Amino acid sequence: MTLGEPRRWVGHALPRKEENRLLRGRGKFADDIKLRDMLYLRFIRSPYAHANILSIDVSAAEAVPGVICTLTGAEIVPLTQPFIEIGPDPFAKIKDYPLAVSKARYQGEPVVAVVATSPAIADDAAEVVQIEYEALDPLGDGEQALQDKSLLHEEAGTNRVWNGVFEYGDVDRAFKDAAYIVNIDRLHFHRFSSTPLENNVVIAEWNPKDERIYYSCNNSFPSFAIQFLAAHLNVHIDRIRVETSDIGGSFGIKITSYPQMAVCALASKKAGRPIKWVETRSEHMTSSAHGNERTFRDTRVALAKDGVITAITSRHIDDCGAYPRYEPLGCVIWSQVFPGVYRFKNARIDFMQAVTNKCPVGPNRGYSRMQHLWFLERVVDICAHELGIAPDEMRLRNYVRPEEFPYTTPNGCVYDSGNYPKMLQVAKDLIGWDEWKKKQAAARKEGRLLGIGIGTTLDSGTNNFGQSQIVNPGLPYSGNSQGANCKLDIYGEVVVAVGSCPQGQGHETTAAQVVADVLNIHPDLVTVRTGFDTERNVHTGFSGTYASQFAVSGLSAVHGAAQKLKAEMKRLAAFTLQTKEDDLEFSMGAQGPEVRARGNGKSINYWGLANLVNANTAALPPELYEVTLNCRYIWRAPFKVPDKQKKYGNLTLTYASQLHICVVEVDRETFIPRILDYGAVDDCGTVINPPIVEGQVYGATAHGIGAALMENCVYDAVGNMLTSTFSDYTPITAVNMPAVKYGHIETPSPHSYSGAKGMGEGGAAPIHTISAALQDALFASGIVIADSFNNADSLFRAMVAKEIGQAQKLVRVERRV
Amino acid sequence: MYPRAFHYHRAGSLKEAVAMLSQLGGEAKLLAGGQSLIPLMKLRFANPGHLIDLNFISGTSFIKEEDGRLRFGAMTRHAEIEDSSAAKKIPILHDCAAGIADVQVRNRGTIGGSLAEADPSGDWATVLMTLHTELHCLGNQGERTVPIEEFIKDAYTTALAHDELVREITVRKPSPNSGGAYLAFKRCAPVYPTASAAVQLTMEGETCREARIVLGCVGLTPIRAKQAESALRGAAVNEKSVSAAVEAARTASDPQPDMRGSAEYKHTLVGALVKRAIDVARRRALGEKVELSHIYA
Amino acid sequence: MPDAVETIPIRLKVNGKSHSLTVEPRLLLVELLREHLDLTGTHVGCDTTYCGACTVLINGAAVKSCTVFAVQADGAEILTVEGLETDGQLHPIQRAFAECYGLQCGYCTPGLMLATHQLLARNKRPDEKAIRKAIAGNTCRCTGYQNIIKAIQAAARNMDGVQQRSSV
Missing domain, CATH: 3.10.20.30 (Beta-grasp domain)
Structure with missing residues (x-):
């Protein structure tokens, strides 16, 4: 399906256009922006995980010189509607306001806002707000919450946000015929957050003259945010303008800043002046968004004699924190990768989601799929070890085969392309597999704990939003779209705008590469608008930057707009140059880029074309009046609405894949797991800009290694978050990160115009890989790696529990042959 | 993150700083490197009404070799010690200075400030307790000399009176057949160690004549593991004596569970660190040049 | 107060x-x-x-x-x-970060380039271990540090080369 233009720029390592400003310290991040008369907002947050709010006294705060006003939950209730709930009843009944109204449901929940002339004064005033709480018992665990012994949201009458059974094939039959059944009692995927280095920032101005709300912020999915905000604030959606500029990372986390955006707008309305809120790191850690925590219960795996998995059943409990917000979308998003990279056809997953007294979750690099992919990798890996099949061989026996693509999964997803066995070989070659195997054998003889692990994972990109109807049949969303605009400006400059809001992915560069190829010009001649702006009129309902899709949805939109522009330029040029359109060529002339007639040798440059449409219009015949050289194009993904009852349909357009291999050694004395070698192989189809792709792989790998070994959102028994600073949470640093050996293969996607697949999330490959390597190192010691987070302390405790005979037996194998 | 407002006083001399301390009373605090104090003030966990800035006093940052001793001005930055050829002659000092936090913090943080803060996780007190170290403290009543063992009283508590400050730290140079090592396990550079071990051994051939073993981050103060020292003193440093020392060190530790690790784990970890530090200290005592850096997660 | x-x-x-x-x-x-x-x-x-x-x-x-x-x-x-720049010309450290794709979102980059500045002022040819130690106090959430380390190595080469040429 690839289209015809030659690729002079796409596929090449073009330097990034973004660098010039970012390297000079001239990037424009949200906190760099000041508006006249701007005020500063500080939240006062609940110190309790679960508490009734008995009284609030803001008088002392309002008396602090420099304080303009305060805002409480009770004040905003009559001014607003509760936020839209994505899920169905009974959770649709809950009342989610951006400030706690009568009760606080997690430590760090905003309760009061103070607004002052400086941030320091706002902090001073925040200290003297008096709030009386009555502490309630907190629910810290999803399984415990599902017992409904106490409730977070009384309106719902339950803590269960969502429940659905995903069943395909003939599960009972597969278990009846199984040679082996492996039972795994409990696996647990921990809470962590990708913690972008730039915190959330909101500048809001509610203009009393025209009742318009202006936002300058770093939200990473503005078209989603405005849909929530317009309904919440009772304003027309066109009255809300959102602008983003440079964004210091999001990884999905900044999708969920709309509650703070709401408070800032309301505070601006009350104060009559613009408001700025700059989140502190502690606020970010306690109350921005965490990744979903998930527990996998009572897993049963049916296998044939040769280790081929024939069926899996399991019960999954997802903990979404105190408010669903973006959830329960995560209850279906994981099913984009229902069988992972494996061929089994029969499965039954009973999926539940619960609220707990913890920070709400939100999309976080690898959102909802990584939990499931980790689960599947654990299942495959544990089965391999239990049955004595080499983990690489086990995978080869179960992988979807290269000749089976496009491959339809049991739940109707279509894997576009891939070659997992080849990736495995490339990864083995990268690290020198055979050599490591020898070293491992030697190390084991010395009693050393050395393991080699494989993680194979998927990075599904470009969602079919129709999957939201699987969680709530009443939702009006399906398909996917992205908008772009490509124009010749009055003086003939090529200008592109697209509805994404990049955070380091190089969209300005790759968009310019695509347009440059369409028009046969140098990418330096293409101006790509930075950031997002609703008033550019290019966004659609799904515009933003999330879910590994820009290379597909964003660049397809850009490509479509550029082609539309090219077609208009041809029409105009054919008229001016008195020739036929197929006689025209796009080239560089003495006066810049031009369109030239091959036959008569005449040419017109871009300025000449733009001038005809914009300034020299009397020369234009009426039949060309519809030519604007200002071309908006909406790209739509070719999706159908999934079958809601059967939970069946194609949920994602492209499936990039990652295969990592890691060699790890657990020190026998310190129990510190040390990575000795690390290889990462990536397949994202046709690559647009190789170093950008490589950079995404390294970044996702660092996030995964950090999550696997260092980064864990920990709560104590009463719901205090113990990792509320970077110094406690310890995001991975240069001394922790191993050198990564990078390799890639290309299996072009038949589903995108360029053959590219969306990428960037990486499917949390390192978490799967490190778990597998630790499993390999410790299986002989009787340890089952049942948690996605493993550090020296947890490995020590597992080893001790084993030694003193207190380890729970998590895995049981039924052998029928 | 904005600290509460405070009054700022720039001391022109240490004497003036002492006078300011007595005059301003309990609400006053000294500002040395500020690398612990300022973050605490930003989080509003520390809220001094007055800060007395020591950074503009000349002659408070120095490293001098004199009479078999090293003298450190209290305002000497960790980085200056890390880079000092004089300090490198006592390898355990270099291990310590080079392993504190990160480059930026080492450029600001001071040895005197670190000791006076007496954070149970601080590095200097643990290391200096393996050496003959004295703190020269200046107060209203004049100067007094306090051995490091008497200086650290408890977590965040020192022998300093409110209107007293550390002027200088002196360390007696160990004999040429003595060697030391300081080793910590840290999750990453900017944070405090999970546990650490400082070992200084004096060797005669393969026999240990004198031993100092101090454990860091596993108690309210650095813990001198005297039983562990006895296990080595007068003995050949071999598997048997070392494992006795390690066992004794583990027994001596009294860690608290926190985000860095469980108490049980720290017990085990500190033993492993002692074992490795003994090995490096022994080799250094015997004249071998050994590079040592902390273990990171 | x-x-x-x-x-x-x-x-x-x-x-x-x-x-x-x-x-x-x-x-x-x-x-x-x-x-x-x-x-x-x-x-x-x-x-x-x-x-x-x-x-x-x-x-x-x-x-x-x-x-x-x-x-x-x-x-x-x-x-x-x-x-860092002089008369609009990028400093060799800035150039190296651009050439090696040593940044993505660019938020950590200024701090990393200044940490690099101190490193290279004191150590003209740092090895990988010295580089990792020198940037241990700088968090980057995008790059996994890999291209940053490459950039610092390239900057060291650029700067060393410039100094050698100017001393000839």
Whole structure:
């Protein structure tokens, strides 16, 4: 399906256009922006995980010189509607306001806002707000919450946000015929957050003259945010303008800043002046968004004699924190990768989601799929070890085969392309597999704990939003779209705008590469608008930057707009140059880029074309009046609405894949797991800009290694978050990160115009890989790696529990042959 | 993150700083490197009404070799010690200075400030307790000399009176057949160690004549593991004596569970660190040049 | 809390330019740079002296400007990211970061380049271990550090080459 233009720029390592400003310290991040008369907002947050709010006294705060006003939950209730709930009843009944109204449901929940002339004064005033709480018992665990012994949201009458059974094939039959059944009692995927280095920032101005709300912020999915905000604030959606500029990372986390955006707008309305809120790191850690925590219960795996998995059943409990917000979308998003990279056809997953007294979750690099992919990798890996099949061989026996693509999964997803066995070989070659195997054998003889692990994972990109109807049949969303605009400006400059809001992915560069190829010009001649702006009129309902899709949805939109522009330029040029359109060529002339007639040798440059449409219009015949050289194009993904009852349909357009291999050694004395070698192989189809792709792989790998070994959102028994600073949470640093050996293969996607697949999330490959390597190192010691987070302390405790005979037996194998 | 407002006083001399301390009373605090104090003030966990800035006093940052001793001005930055050829002659000092936090913090943080803060996780007190170290403290009543063992009283508590400050730290140079090592396990550079071990051994051939073993981050103060020292003193440093020392060190530790690790784990970890530090200290005592850096997660 | 807001006069040189200002004692150096001097290339990423996004040089030494009061910089010479270039020409460190794709979102980059600046001033050819140690106080969430390390190696080569050529 690839289209015809030659690729002079796409596929090449073009330097990034973004660098010039970012390297000079001239990037424009949200906190760099000041508006006249701007005020500063500080939240006062609940110190309790679960508490009734008995009284609030803001008088002392309002008396602090420099304080303009305060805002409480009770004040905003009559001014607003509760936020839209994505899920169905009974959770649709809950009342989610951006400030706690009568009760606080997690430590760090905003309760009061103070607004002052400086941030320091706002902090001073925040200290003297008096709030009386009555502490309630907190629910810290999803399984415990599902017992409904106490409730977070009384309106719902339950803590269960969502429940659905995903069943395909003939599960009972597969278990009846199984040679082996492996039972795994409990696996647990921990809470962590990708913690972008730039915190959330909101500048809001509610203009009393025209009742318009202006936002300058770093939200990473503005078209989603405005849909929530317009309904919440009772304003027309066109009255809300959102602008983003440079964004210091999001990884999905900044999708969920709309509650703070709401408070800032309301505070601006009350104060009559613009408001700025700059989140502190502690606020970010306690109350921005965490990744979903998930527990996998009572897993049963049916296998044939040769280790081929024939069926899996399991019960999954997802903990979404105190408010669903973006959830329960995560209850279906994981099913984009229902069988992972494996061929089994029969499965039954009973999926539940619960609220707990913890920070709400939100999309976080690898959102909802990584939990499931980790689960599947654990299942495959544990089965391999239990049955004595080499983990690489086990995978080869179960992988979807290269000749089976496009491959339809049991739940109707279509894997576009891939070659997992080849990736495995490339990864083995990268690290020198055979050599490591020898070293491992030697190390084991010395009693050393050395393991080699494989993680194979998927990075599904470009969602079919129709999957939201699987969680709530009443939702009006399906398909996917992205908008772009490509124009010749009055003086003939090529200008592109697209509805994404990049955070380091190089969209300005790759968009310019695509347009440059369409028009046969140098990418330096293409101006790509930075950031997002609703008033550019290019966004659609799904515009933003999330879910590994820009290379597909964003660049397809850009490509479509550029082609539309090219077609208009041809029409105009054919008229001016008195020739036929197929006689025209796009080239560089003495006066810049031009369109030239091959036959008569005449040419017109871009300025000449733009001038005809914009300034020299009397020369234009009426039949060309519809030519604007200002071309908006909406790209739509070719999706159908999934079958809601059967939970069946194609949920994602492209499936990039990652295969990592890691060699790890657990020190026998310190129990510190040390990575000795690390290889990462990536397949994202046709690559647009190789170093950008490589950079995404390294970044996702660092996030995964950090999550696997260092980064864990920990709560104590009463719901205090113990990792509320970077110094406690310890995001991975240069001394922790191993050198990564990078390799890639290309299996072009038949589903995108360029053959590219969306990428960037990486499917949390390192978490799967490190778990597998630790499993390999410790299986002989009787340890089952049942948690996605493993550090020296947890490995020590597992080893001790084993030694003193207190380890729970998590895995049981039924052998029928 | 904005600290509460405070009054700022720039001391022109240490004497003036002492006078300011007595005059301003309990609400006053000294500002040395500020690398612990300022973050605490930003989080509003520390809220001094007055800060007395020591950074503009000349002659408070120095490293001098004199009479078999090293003298450190209290305002000497960790980085200056890390880079000092004089300090490198006592390898355990270099291990310590080079392993504190990160480059930026080492450029600001001071040895005197670190000791006076007496954070149970601080590095200097643990290391200096393996050496003959004295703190020269200046107060209203004049100067007094306090051995490091008497200086650290408890977590965040020192022998300093409110209107007293550390002027200088002196360390007696160990004999040429003595060697030391300081080793910590840290999750990453900017944070405090999970546990650490400082070992200084004096060797005669393969026999240990004198031993100092101090454990860091596993108690309210650095813990001198005297039983562990006895296990080595007068003995050949071999598997048997070392494992006795390690066992004794583990027994001596009294860690608290926190985000860095469980108490049980720290017990085990500190033993492993002692074992490795003994090995490096022994080799250094015997004249071998050994590079040592902390273990990171 | 003091009754009236106390301010202190200070003078300092930033990127070669002298400034005289009066500041509240509690003003942090990073705020002075960002809010008073509009040098917004220096960033804030955490509250606890962990991430190093705010790294600047004070008299040639890398420091976290969120952990220094502005009054402490009285009389100092400060270099921020805005001062790295000369007459619009990128510094070899900046060039190397661009060439090696050593940045993605660019938020940590100014701090990392200044940490690099101190490193290369003291160690002309640092090995990988020395580089990792030198940037251990700078958090990057995008790059996995891999291309940053490459960039620092390239910067070392560029700068060393320039010095060797100019000394011939």
